[in-house]
Amino acid sequence: MSLAGLTYDVDAVVLDIEGTTSATGFVVDVLYPYSRSRFGALLAERGGDPEVARAVAQVRELTDDPEADAVAVEKTLNAWLDEDRKATPLKTLQGIIWSEGFARGDLVSHFYDDVVPRLRAWHTAGVRLYVYSSGSVAAQRAWFTNSPEGDLTSLVSGLYDTENAGPKQEPESYRRIADATGIGPARLLFLSDRPGELDAARATGWHAVGIRRPGEPYYEQGVGDHAQAGTFDEITITTSGSST
Numbered sequence: 550m551s552l553a554g555l556t557y558d559v560d561a562v563v564l565d566i567e568g569t570t571s572a573t574g575f576v577v578d579v580l581y582p583y584s585r586s587r588f589g590a591l592l593a594e595r596g597g598d599p600e601v602a603r604a605v606a607q608v609r610e611l612t613d614d615p616e617a618d619a620v621a622v623e624k625t626l627n628a629w630l631d632e633d634r635k636a637t638p639l640k641t642l643q644g645i646i647w648s649e650g651f652a653r654g655d656l657v658s659h660f661y662d663d664v665v666p667r668l669r670a671w672h673t674a675g676v677r678l679y680v681y682s683s684g685s686v687a688a689q690r691a692w693f694t695n696s697p698e699g700d701l702t703s704l705v706s707g708l709y710d711t712e713n714a715g716p717k718q719e720p721e722s723y724r725r726i727a728d729a730t731g732i733g734p735a736r737l738l739f740l741s742d743r744p745g746e747l748d749a750a751r752a753t754g755w756h757a758v759g760i761r762r763p764g765e766p767y768y769e770q771g772v773g774d775h776a777q778a779g780t781f782d783e784i785t786i787t788t789s790g791s792s793t
């Protein structure tokens with residue numbers, strides 16, 4: 550199923566979250582209901598906040614309904630939640646709600662057991678770590694700040710989402726990230742559960758490894774012809790001569 554002993558000589562690893570570092574089940578069963586039950590209040594009480602207003606405008610544009618009121622916008626957000634659609638305004642509004650939930654102690658994030666030890670080891674060895682997720686930068690920051698193992702943000706050199714980098718299945722997004730990090734594409738490794746994302750990363754000259762974990766939505770479908778690993782422990786990173 551997975552190939553043991555994958556070795557990459559790179560300067561940085563870029564991490565997908567859902568399905569890769571963390572369980573989709575946790576996101577869908579814990580985070581999604583948390584946001585679903587708070588969209589109504591956010592739209593009603595803080596619709597004038599610039600970030601909320603911008604997201605609402607994006608929802609209206611994407612649904613081609615310029616007159617959509619708060620009730621209609623909430624209905625759209627919930628429909629996107631049901632299909633796990635990675636729509637940017639949904640992710641922006643979720644990010645606001647989740648960040649506040651993490652800050653007040655309602656939420657603690659989830660990482661698979663192999664992930665945090667590997668991230669620490671790679672970071673110690675001088676490998677830079679970045680996140681590229683459909684979850685907003687605000688959500689990513691809250692996720693890494695409020696992990697079961699404490700604040701992990703010092704491990705991470707940068708956060709990218711569909712706002713600051715673009716859609717995850719478009720090669721141009723990976724070019725943007727490479728430019729922003731100042732690291733050449735051949736020195737970047739992307740880890741993700743979704744074949745379309747791995748295709749886009751590889752199309753720009755990045756290394757890409759599909760993470761296939763039992764129980765994840767893409768486990769059965771697989772990751773096409775990409776190298777694959779069942780856990781981060783199967784991946785060895787060498788950088789500037791070090792190996793971990």
Ligand SMILES: CSCCC(=O)C(=O)COP(=O)(O)O
Binds near residue numbers: 576640681684688692
């Ligand atoms: C902390 S991000 C929460 C998860 C989420 O909403 C999401 O869309 C993650 O998607 P990914 O691109 O990481 O698979």
Ligand SMILES: [Mg+2]
Binds near residue numbers: 565567568569741
């Ligand atoms: Mg994913």
